[in-house]
Amino acid sequence: MKMKSGTIGQVPTINQKKSRGSKSRFTLLTVLMLVVLIVYSLSLFALFFYGFITAFKCGKVGTLEYRLEYYPGNLYGLPKTWYWNFGFVFKNFVVEGTDPMGVGAPVKVGMVQMFGNSILYSLGCSFCNTFVMCLTAYGCARFPYKFSKIIHTTVIIVMIVPIVGNAPAELEMAIRFGLYNQIWGMWIMRANFLGMYFLVFYDIFKSLPTAYTEAAKIDGAGNWAILFRVIFPLIANTFLTVLLITFITSWNDYQIPFLYLPSYPTVAYGLFTVVNSKIKGMETTPMRLAAAIIMLIPILIVFLCTQKRLLGNLTVGGVKG
């Protein structure tokens, strides 16, 4: 007997979806909502379109082409001549990171290294975070010790009890333990079980029938074999979805690298620096938006390849403890 691998929530079938639709689909309200959704979608596309076309305008400040093609000549229209700014940006998108030892002169970090940092940071943080959350949820859901209940309640309490302004203490702690300014240090700091996805994993483990583990136990499988050979394949789908979401979140995050990784700027951190400072040659809007487009492409590819998985039902339940 085969069992479907775990999904977050239940995906309704097309027939179920159709059955929800009422017969009188086109009321005044639904037409109005359709119009609003179209306008909203167009506004999103318009912004991306603006970013895209501006990235192809002349961005060399002080030149006649710049005056004619961008400022003040053509601030919102299509480019009269399409300029390939990406080569220049790739070469000149350089961010000053502090020396990792904190003693020497600042180090120049180029785009290739920033992409490398982003991959290391995002993959490591997302994997450590998802794995620890999944493992803890498994322990809590499948082993009915009192401590499991304490952990479950702790997650809920942490979610609803706001702690404000503990960043300085966290920074101080990271410095004290030698985790500050280290990508692996960030992996350790993110390897926690707190957050909404713990509850998602917990619910899935709770709903898995015990028959599989009982059968495996009768066949002589130990706890580790049950976990990695029976349970993980069953929840692989959910695990990958959560991993993907946390990967995208880490990839897009620039504030944590900004605060904790001054020597290892990621692409997001680099873009933040580019749009908020005057790096020579990169201080114009077309160049800055070209840098934004370069950063956007990998995540767009990930999204297009995985949109079905990402859009699979991700629901948030209640917080009743």
Place this chain on the structure above:
Amino acid sequence: MAIRKKRKGLQNNRNDLIFYCIIMAWPVLQFAVFYIGVNFNSILIAFQDIDIVTNSYSWTAKHFVNGFEKMLSPTQLTMAKNSILAYLITICTSIPLGLLFSYYIYKAMPGAGIFRVILFMPSIVSSIIMVSMFRFFTTDAFPAMMRDFFDITMKAPLDDKSTRFGTVMFYNIWVGFGTAVLMYSNKMSTIDPAISEAASIEGAKGFSEFWYITLPLVFPTLSIFLITGMAGLFTNQINLFSFYGVSAPESVQTFGYWLFREAKRATKDGLAGYSELSAIGLLLTFIAVPLTLGMRMLIEKLGPSED
């Protein structure tokens, strides 16, 4: 036979306990250090007067006194006003709009599938990319368009004192709309179709179905938005760091933005600056905790039941 079975059961229990201890060891250690330890450290730092020259410290309560005085200064009162306004504007606009439009997606109205994909876009694109495009559009293109099409000369909305907070809030609602719609519609899609069909037979259609059937069933998700929104009252940065970097005008700053910026500054200036920040953080926590717990109690008392 029974003794052997009992012995095997005990052996299994012991194995389970060892396995449980091994898998829980890291999460518990991590939590002890990076949650309990960090927050305890935050309390200690708030009471420390650090001398960066001698690298020594003495105990003091002056940071709380200074912090409290600072919190009553006009700048910080503006931050408090902005933080509260941001929360209120978000719940008053995002929640009703999100619920209404998620019902559209849930009911599989025309284009629902494609709208789901489009609405997801802002959540996967980095805030720094979205903000950069929005910022340059509103700064460069928008005033030029107003001038050329409507003959209106105007300052860039993010530069004009009277419009900058409104523009930042508009951006937050505009971007957050998609996420809210998706979350609610995903929750709605878990509602058993038999319930809506039964309601339809009973005569509940359209708005009454939404109000009496759908809304109570998605209330747990709605309550999460309300509670986490309140919990984030003093940590919400409303994307100001992406908009303005370290130099956001005082008139738009929130506590979330200010605390993050000052933490970065303190790292540069040495550990001495952490004490007052931690003290202000603790004072704000004392305000935020009862507010959040109060909100939770209110929701549990007044909110509809899924049953």
